[in-house]
Amino acid sequence: MSEAAEVTIHIDGASRGNPGPAAWAFVILADGQTLCEECGRIGEATNNVAEYTALIKALERASTMQARVVHIKSDSELLVKQLTGEYRVRNAGLLPLYQQAQELRRQFEQVDFTHVSREQNKRADKLCNEALDGKRGLCESS
Numbered sequence: 001m002s003e004a005a006e007v008t009i010h011i012d013g014a015s016r017g018n019p020g021p022a023a024w025a026f027v028i029l030a031d032g033q034t035l036c037e038e039c040g041r042i043g044e045a046t047n048n049v050a051e052y053t054a055l056i057k058a059l060e061r062a063s064t065m066q067a068r069v070v071h072i073k074s075d076s077e078l079l080v081k082q083l084t085g086e087y088r089v090r091n092a093g094l095l096p097l098y099q100q101a102q103e104l105r106r107q108f109e110q111v112d113f114t115h116v117s118r119e120q121n122k123r124a125d126k127l128c129n130e131a132l133d134g135k136r137g138l139c140e141s142s
Contacts, residue, residue: 005066005069008028010026010073012124013025013050024131039128047076050128054124068108068110073114075115075116075125077115080114
């Protein structure tokens with residue numbers, strides 16, 4: 001497994017129906033090179049649960065890579081605004097996931113969040129859809 005002190009992670013979660021069959025995906029990059037991509041299905045869930053699942057799995061993986069600074073890119077405005085403190089978490093189903101993400105953040109020197117367009121999150125979106133389509137179970141790491 002590659003190690004990098006500073007990584008950028010593109011995350012995505014999706015559900016078909018809301019709730020419906022759901023999946024998560026992330027792509028970890030350092031210096032413009034892909035270090036790791038993973039995705040998987042989570043059964044029936046909402047889109048927001050899938051987005052948080054992608055974040056949690058990505059932070060867990062970044063921790064194993066000895067990352068210290070993490071830049072999260074997500075097309076989920078809700079997730080980004082909740083984690084930057086702009087929005088409160090009001091959904092009882094999201095609160096445990098939010099708390100888990102906050103706990104994982106403490107393992108790093110810095111974690112920041114940027115809302116990006118779906119266009120800027122293409123690879124994570126593609127992996128997520130492939131997981132939903134059953135074309136991938138757990139994606140391989142590079």
